[in-house]
Amino acid sequence: MKIIAVSGSRRKQGNTASIINKILEPFIEEGHDTETIYPGNLNIAGCSGCEGCAKTGKCIVKDDMQDLYPKIIEADAIIAGSPTYFYNMTSDMKKFIDRCYCFFSFDKTDRSVWVSRLTKNKTRFAGIVSICEQNSAEDMGFTPAALNAAFSSLGYRIVFNQKVLHVFKAGKILEDKNQLEIAYNNGQKLLKTLKLDRNL
Template sequence: MKILAINGSRRKQGNTSILLQSILKAADQAQHAIEMISLGDYRIEACTGCEGCSGSWDCVIKDDYAELIHKLDQADAVILGSPTYWYTVTSDMKRFIDRCYSLIQYPHNRQQWIGKYQDSHKVCVTAAVCEQPEESMMGNTLTLLSDFSRDIGLQLIDSVAALHCFEAGRVRGETTVLEKAEQAGTMMLQALER
């Protein structure tokens, strides 16, 4: 099985990365193929709303986005993670999500759409980190990642929130959160094996 973890943080050894690694623990122990990417390493231009992807699954903007979608196409499971910047995901993650407009089609009207991965049996876990101790201060970070995953047709298995984590590595001290992350990773694998 192929597991793709997409990190919206530019801190490559930061809290989001640690959280994603905890989710990946079960897959690593089972020796599945794992790839963790940092969106900051890719050139992803802003969506222009040109509708050039209408009628296909392909974005017409030529940058690194197509490479990311190829990885997504090949994955059996996807983990989406982002720290909270001003009550939402990072700009790297938001640009990626906006460009994934190409992964939905409107066959009949604008009120109903089909996600590219609908009925593909691809599964997803979402994860978010927030500096503040209250989940309300996370804004829509986790709900945006989760809603997005469902919209493109991924089966959402679980979501993990790490609160009160600012300094790089702070989440290592949050044993309850890390245990929840490992459980989410185990549930993800169980869903794939069904």
């Protein structure tokens, strides 16, 4: 199976990356193909709203996102993790999501009727992680809900929605055995869900 993770943080030793690594562990242990993508470290423009994708479902903006589209299509599941920046996901995560607009197909005369092209041939699964510095869920703002809504609309069934509070310094989360265990268990749950769906 192929699993991709998308990190809204640019910090490869950061808290988001550390939790993502833990979630991926059960997949790596079984030899599945995993890759973590850092949109903030790539050349990806925000969506220009040109509607160039409307007919074909293919984005016409030629940047690093073009390398990611086949990976998104191929992946059995996606893990989307973002730190909270000003009560929401980071702009790096948001630009990645906005560029997934090309996966939507709208009815020609009624735009309230739409589907995601990603659900055409297989069931999609996702796991969500939100991380913030402050102590209360309020300070995480819209992050978990915004990630949940975006990936649900793209056709992913959200298998878990992990919320990590009160970590600031990069990698500080590695001292929190409880959150690491939750992350590992979430990875296992996603793996078991995929196996059940794919009859493996």
